[in-house]
Amino acid sequence: MAFDYAPAPESRAVVDLRASYGLFVDGEFVDPAAGGSFKTVNPATEEVLAEVAEAGPADVDRAVAAARRAHREVWGPMPGRERAKYLFRIARLLQERGRELAVLETLDNGKPIRESRDGDVPLAAQWFFYHAGWADKLEHAGHGPDPQPLGVAAQVIPWNFPLLMLAWKIAPALACGNTVVLKPAETTPLSALVFAEICQQADLPPGVVNILTGAGDTGAALVAHDDVDKVAFTGSTDVGRAIAQAVAGTHKKVTLELGGKAANIVFDDAPLDEAVEGIVNGIFFNQGHVCCAGSRLLVQESVADDVLERLRRRMTTLRVGDPLDKNTDVGAINSAEQLAKIRELTAVGDEEGAERWSAPVELPTSGYWFPPTVFTGVSQAHRIAREEIFGPVLSVLTFRTPDEAVAKANNTPYGLSAGVWSDKGSRTLWAAGRLRAGVVWSNTFNKFDPASPFGGYQQSGYGREGGRHGLEAYLR
Amino acid sequence: MSGTDRLEVRKTYKLYVGGAFPRSESGRSHPVLDSRGEFWANAATASRKDARDAVRAARTAFGGWSRRTAYNRGQVVYRVAEVLEGRRAQLAEEISRAEGLSARAAGDVVDASVDRLVWYAGWADKLAQVLGGTNPVAAPYFSFSMPEPTGVIAVLAPQGSSLLGLVSVVAPVIVSGNTAVVAASASRPLPAVTLSEVLATSDVPGGVVNVLTGPLSETAPTLASHLDVDGLDLTGLAGDPTAVELERSAAESLKRVRRAPAEEPDWAADPGLEPMTTFLETKTVWHPIGV
Secondary structure (H helix, E strand, O other): OOOOOOOOEOOOOOOOOOOEEOEEEOOEEEOOOOOOEEEEEOOOOOOEEEEEEOOOHHHHHHHHHHHHHHHHHHHOOOOHHHHHHHHHHHHHHHHHOHHHHHHHHHHHHOOOHHHHHHHHHHHHHHHHHHHHHHOOOHHHOOOOOOOOEOOEEEEEOOOOOHHHHHHHHHHHHHHOOOEEEEEOOOOOOHHHHHHHHHHHHOOOOOOOEEEOOOOHHHHHHHHHOOOOOEEEEEOOHHHHHHHHHHOOOOOOEEEEEOOOOOEEEEOOOOOHHHHHHHHHHHHHHHHHOOOOOOOEEEEEHHHHHHHHHHHHHHHHOOOEOOOOEOOOOEOOOOOHHHHHHHHHHHHHHHHOOOEEEEOOOOOOOOOOOOOOEEEEOOOOOOHHHHOOOOOOEEEEEEEOOHHHHHHHHOOOOOOOEEEEEOOOHHHHHHHHHHOOOOEEEEOOOOOOOOOOOEOOOHHHEEOOEOHHHHHHHHEO | OOHHHOOOOOOOEOOEEOOEOOOOOOOOEEEEEOOOOOEEEEEEOOOHHHHHHHHHHHHHHHHHHHHOOHHHHHHHHHHHHHHHHHOHHHHHHHHHHHHOOOHHHHHHHHHHHHHHHHHHHHHOOOHHHHHOEEEOOOOOEEEEEEEEEOOEEEEEOOOOOOOHHHHHHHHHHHOOOOEEEEEOOOOOOHHHHHHHHHHHOOOOOOOOEEEEOOOHHHHHHHHHHOOOOOEEEOHHHOOOOHHHHHHHHHHHHOOEEEOOOOOOOOOOOOOOOHHHHOOEEEEEEEEEOOO
């Protein structure tokens, strides 16, 4: 007999949403100069969660000026050991308000509560805790004997890990003595605004962290502002390219963490059940809204049928639905726009002759949903093998020899991550050495840690986040 | 017969691409003047096609060069220093003529160039430990990071310092395993051609360094926009506003760019790590730990 899961929803009561939010500038929530606003919705239900201010050029001016003053007068001159204590405070506050932030993140983003509770939020706290410790040790970090902050950092982050990406950006910037103006993604602004409250609770000096909500125009104005010294962006390769063009000829230091089309290589000697777990984690974690997602499965021909059969069987057990349910594995697609993009590219997959199979799941009737999907019979020329889909869609290709696997894996303008599955240590290290990617997961996938540098090769961007390496982005 | 009666055999100054010394495919050359403005020689005028050929040669060489052991790359760069030392007199004379330096000052420049190569040679098998290491992650995984070369790097060599400046931008690129396409100083290209002859006789595999002579207006835009070039060093355009357009062009394929300084750097100063790290990627590998 089959056992059904009883609903196990996490309570929303822990989140106290305001009807509307202002911009966070110079330590206070303020109304935007031009008065525009937009709504943020729960992608699992299409319910409006809150109204959020839209920052215009005047607000960007104001926030950058606040950050500049805070850098000049307070944060820049402050001894590293004092900066460190603020960051430790923030780390603790994130832990204390962890459950609230996890629920909020799931409401605004659509990701399963299991992931926001066990992944995004604890990692965000860890990011601050880790970088706090660097603030008074920078001269030992190998970036020169007298490293100095850059000044004001303009930071633009995506919607897939809203709070975690904020932590990746703000923690190293502050630890290195910079002040920041950060723009969260337009579809997921809420956790950044709660983070602004946390800055207030930590008594962080006004102007050290400024949060400007808005869409692409706000981000473009921020990045182009004459008085920023540093631009840090995580998002699409197209926008990253535009930013690299916009800052050409300026003094601004730039780091870009962009798209990917990672290969997940399964050799015939791999422990297949573990590999299947890794494949599932690689592409269905966070609905596939992951720049380093293992979206191209490269499986050795001799085990391809076996792997695919196990994969389909495993996919039928994935629970897709209410993101607040603690048993949910795959949540909602973040926005109608993203859902349309996934549908468009998967339709191209059909047209180009690849074979589609989706897990037999019942999708909710409201909200934005896409079933976990696998395309087989994919060739390297197919668009679904070349372009980032940024959804729960896996393209499967096969190979015969290790050299062929590496050649196919590297046949992409991206180079963010890759996975290798094999029981043979020498083989995984051989493959890891030849893969042109910034992160290689060997017999695992999608692992992150503030002590471990993350970032891409080629058109996946430049610069690293995390570890000693990540500090370089915020020092001169 | 006394030496003065003998007519000098002059050298044809050619490009250096893929380990060979071709003339420009365009068949063009241009006069190079010495520091007093007098005709010195004709140099090959590299065309856009020559630049593309050089990129192809550099790409072909990248796999083998980047996979050599660091120890071996260090020895090869050291070998360049050895061979350059043997050409001291010739290069000192060329630098003197190109840059208007006294014979003694020009000799000092060659010495400094040799010393710089020796310094960089020693870096080859130190970079991974200085720049890499293990990452203390909060989970049962062995996580480590190491530097890897970025790929094919287009280097616009300094306009003023025709040998020391050139060596100071090429050595840091190749010692870590990158390959280079170098646009030599437009007005002082001849020491670069002679350095090519040094490279060709120093165990540097063909294509690891490719040297183009001629106006930058011909080669630089091609290199900056080439999709198979991974990095761009704009040092040669110090203080030149055209560098902005090249940086913008390089953004199309998200090249790593070393921006043009306001003025040509002091080549006698300690270079630091930045000339190397700009064209290095960090690779992080995770592996589970368990029984």
